[in-house]
Amino acid sequence: MKKIALLGSTGSIGRQVLSVVDSYPDKFKITALAANSSFSAFEEQMFRYKPDIATLTDIEAAKKITAIPDVTSFYYGENSILHAATSDADIVFVAVMGFCGLKAVLAAIEAGKDVAIANKETLVAGGELVTSAAKRKGVRIIPVDSEHSAIWQALDFGRIKKFRRLILTASGGAFRDLPLEALDTVTAKEALNHPNWRMGDKITVDCATMTNKAFEVAEAGWLFDAPFDKISVVMHRESIVHSMVEFPDGAVIAQLSSHDMRLPIALALTYPERLESVVPPLGFDGLKLNFGGAPDVKRYPCYKLILDAIKSGKNYPCAASAANEVAVRLFLSGKIKFTGIYNLVAHALDGVKEESLTYESLDVTDKLARKAVYEGFQC
Ligand code: MG
Numbered sequence: 001m002k003k004i005a006l007l008g009s010t011g012s013i014g015r016q017v018l019s020v021v022d023s024y025p026d027k028f029k030i031t032a033l034a035a036n037s038s039f040s041a042f043e044e045q046m047f048r049y050k051p052d053i054a055t056l057t058d059i060e061a062a063k064k065i066t067a068i069p070d071v072t073s074f075y076y077g078e079n080s081i082l083h084a085a086t087s088d089a090d091i092v093f094v095a096v097m098g099f100c101g102l103k104a105v106l107a108a109i110e111a112g113k114d115v116a117i118a119n120k121e122t123l124v125a126g127g128e129l130v131t132s133a134a135k136r137k138g139v140r141i142i143p144v145d146s147e148h149s150a151i152w153q154a155l156d157f158g159r160i161k162k163f164r165r166l167i168l169t170a171s172g173g174a175f176r177d178l179p180l181e182a183l184d185t186v187t188a189k190e191a192l193n194h195p196n197w198r199m200g201d202k203i204t205v206d207c208a209t210m211t212n213k214a215f216e217v218a219e220a221g222w223l224f225d226a227p228f229d230k231i232s233v234v235m236h237r238e239s240i241v242h243s244m245v246e247f248p249d250g251a252v253i254a255q256l257s258s259h260d261m262r263l264p265i266a267l268a269l270t271y272p273e274r275l276e277s278v279v280p281p282l283g284f285d286g287l288k289l290n291f292g293g294a295p296d297v298k299r300y301p302c303y304k305l306i307l308d309a310i311k312s313g314k315n316y317p318c319a320a321s322a323a324n325e326v327a328v329r330l331f332l333s334g335k336i337k338f339t340g341i342y343n344l345v346a347h348a349l350d351g352v353k354e355e356s357l358t359y360e361s362l363d364v365t366d367k368l369a370r371k372a373v374y375e376g377f378q379c
Contacts, residue, residue, distance in 0.1 A: 002269060005032035005053075005089035005113075007081060007104055008096035010041045012200040013118045013144070013261060017093055018045070020266045024275060034084035034104075036096070037061035046072055053087045055080035057100070079103075086111035091142075091269065094119045097202060098325050099318070099366045102126040106359060109133045116268040118144035120215045121325070124310065125318035125366065127222035128357055142268045143223050147216050149264035150242035150255035151224060157271050158224070165246040166220050169236035170295060171196050173207035175338075176237070180299060186338045188331060196239040196259045205328045209341055210295050214306035218317055228311055235292030240282070258282055301342050305349070315355045315365040322369035323348035330377055347376035 004021065008014045014035070021028045030049040035042045037058035043065050046054050055075045056062040062076030075083045085092055085104040092108040093116045094101050101119035106129060108115050115134075117123065123130060134141050143152050147168045152158055174193050175183060191208045192201055199207075206212035217231050244254040257263050260279040267274065297304040302324075309320035327344040330336045336344065348369045355361040 001029045002027060002091060003029050003031040003089040004269065005034075005084050005087050005092045005108075006030055007032075007034040007084055007092065007094050007101070008036075008119070009033045009045055010035040010038035011095055011097060012198075012203075013095035013265070016261050017095060017265050018049070020262050020269070020278070021049075023278075024266075027275070028269065031089045032084040032087040034081045034096070036100075039064045043067070046074075053084050055084045057081055082107045086113070089113065091116055093144075093268070094122065095144075097121070097200065099125055099322060099362075102130070102359070102362070105130055106133060109137050109139055112137055112139060114140040114142060116142040116144050116265075118265075120145060120212075120219050121321045123219045123222050124215045124321045125362055126359070127218060127317075129359060129362075131222050131225075141223065142271070143219075144261075144264050144268045145216060145219060146239075146259070146261065146264050147243040148219055148223055149267060151220065151245055153255045153267070154243075154245040154253040155224065161225075162248060163224075163226075163245050164230070164248050164250075166224060166226050166231045167244040167246060167252070168213065168216055168220060168231065168233045169239070169241050169243050169291075170210065170213045170233050171207065171237060171239045172235055172295075173210060173212075174204070175208050175299070176235075183299075184337055184339050188334060191331070191338060195237070197261075199261075201332055202325065202328050205331060205341075206324070208338070210300035210303035211306050211324050211341075213295065214303050214310060215321070217307060218310045233294055235295065237290050237292075238288070240287070240289055256282060302345065305342060305346055309349055314357065315362060316349065316352055318362045318365045319349060319352045319369040320345060322366040323373045326370045326373040330373070336377065344373045344376045348372035 032053040033051045034055040039061040050069045054072050068074045081104050085108040092113045095118045098121050101122040105122050143149050191205050194204050239259045241254045244252050246252045263279045266278045295303050306320045309316040323345045327341040351372045
């Protein structure tokens with residue numbers, strides 16, 4: 001039985017982790033659950049999985065919890081997630097959204113835990129801190145994002161170190177076929193209609209701007225120790241080829257499967273073993289796979305903006321991620337246009353002051369970038 005501490009249990013990925021756990025009850029046990037504020041779903045989960053530890057970050061939400069299982073120690077408040085991150089588990093599965101994941105990941109690593117990471121903002125903002133701490137403590141950082149899981153599989157679960165190029169595939173998101181002039185007037189509801197995947201709201205908007213793919217370039221760099229000139233992005237509408245690795249001899253190995261996150265989730269928990277029938281088999285009859293070139297920066301200006309910030313390194317990626325988080329929230333609540341996301345992130349990046357790389361300085365960068373977006377929004 002693998003003991004899992006699941007951070008972010010009420011979100012889209014968290015619920016899919018629990019669905020994998022439900023399908024293989026003899027393989028996994030949930031020993032800790034952490035969520036932000038979805039108290040009623042969380043209370044249900046506590047009684048279903050009876051974890052040793054359960055934590056809610058939001059204090060007001062925690063006050064609305066009506067009952068706690070006898071076997072469960074319940075914590076709440078800003079740092080409560082650290083109880084779950086450092087609890088007695090074999091693996092810490094990080095499915096929380098945003099910068100708050102970084103603190104939990106660093107704590108889990110310091111406690112000597114392997115970490116399955118589905119929170120890309122953590123690696124974007126703090127990739128250097130996370131990977132150097134993991135190396136120092138001898139723990140594994142296991143990819144869950146479908147693209148990175150594909151690369152990890154092609155690299156024999158990271159055992160192959162020599163490659164010529166990592167090739168990330170990109171579906172192009174909800175507006176890939178929309179006339180460019182129409183992007184100014186699209187609604188949040190339209191942005192949330194991803195052609196292939198059903199995911200959380202924030203990441204679905206990040207797919208429509210392709211900010212998500214810029215983040216994934218950063219993730220790939222940290223996870224596979226790849227310089228940016230060895231990472232390419234190609235358009236691939238169907239999201240069947242999840243990503244590829246090109247080897248020095250010219251061979252390319254791709255991983256294909258239906259678009260279902262349960263596959264990379266299960267593999268992160270059991271590799272090198274593969275479970276039976278995690279997702280339905282891929283049908284090849286009539287299957288057509290299309291590939292295009294690199295992302296069109298006229299359609300996806302955020303992609304270039306964020307990728308440039310990522311390539312600048314230091315605290316720029318952290319600022320880009322924080323600014324984007326707030327700008328996307330403003331778009332989702334109908335306060336700005338879709339095209340306004342770019343303007344606000346660019347405004348925040350203009351104001352970044354270079355900082356050294358510590359958790360504390362990243363925390364400051366994160367807060368300043370959020371503030372800059374609100375200021376840019378109000379003026
Ligand atoms: Mg992805």
